[in-house]
Amino acid sequence: MARQLAKRDISAQYRQSYLGILWAFIMPITTAVVWIVLNGSGVIKLTDTGMPYPLYAFSGTLIWSIVVDAINAPTKSTNSARSILSKINFPKEALILSGIYKLLFNSAIKIVLVFVFVIFFEIAFSWSMLAFPLVVLGALVLGTAIGLLISPLGLLYKDIGRMISFGLTFVMYITPVVYVIPTKPGLLQTLMLYNPFTPLLITTRDLLMGQSPEYISAFLIVLLCCLPLLFIALVFYKLSIPIIVERLSA
Secondary structure, X not given: OHHHHHHHHHHHHHOOOOOHHHHHHHHHHHHHHHHHHHHHHOOOOOOOOOOOHHHHHHHHHHHHHHHHHHHHHHHHHHHHOHHHHOOOOOOOHHHHHHHHHHHHHHHHHHHHHHHHHHXXXXXXXXXXXXXXXXXXXXXXXXXXXXXXXXXXXXXXXXXXXXXXXXXXXXXXXXXXXXOOOOOOOOHHHHHHHOOOHHHHHHHHHHHHOOOOOOOHHHHHHHHHHHHHHHHHHHHHHHHHHHHHHHHHHO
């Protein structure tokens, strides 16, 4: 059932669209292009990233878009099935699995695009690059856990979805998506260092460049915390969905 739901949603997502699958890249690539132009024109001056800045910006925005998609996926999958929730009795976990299938589909295409950028900028091959998709999988786990926790409220109150979109925009700017962690001590440096998304972004880039992961310990801690968080989120989702369905159908 999860596969059928995922297939239906993926087909509906790109049906009657001239650009089709390209819509998965338009927003992150547009954001990267804006920062590349600002940096190249000298309007803003960014600290050296240790790699070609276009690659830094493209990889950062694409990885961040995967995280955002993972956070939004549970709410979107449940919303898309709202018409059958109160009419058909089926395991609600199928909605989560269908969202994960869609995430894996879209993320796989973005990962391939990141490697296209790596080849374009002539980055030397390293075996650590093969671990890059596995680290991205960790980002998917974290995003899905967060999304499961907030999805019940998001189904009841549309304001929650708007608040999440606004909050993620703010979080992006305290994550090394388009610029590195400031070397000068201050509020921004502190926020970025304690941001759980920071080790995810930095570790994925380090592996992509064939470098020794600088924040591997922090990344492993975040990943280990994700697993119990995901379990708690699944239990919360399973318990709350029947109550929410009853309220929505009332």
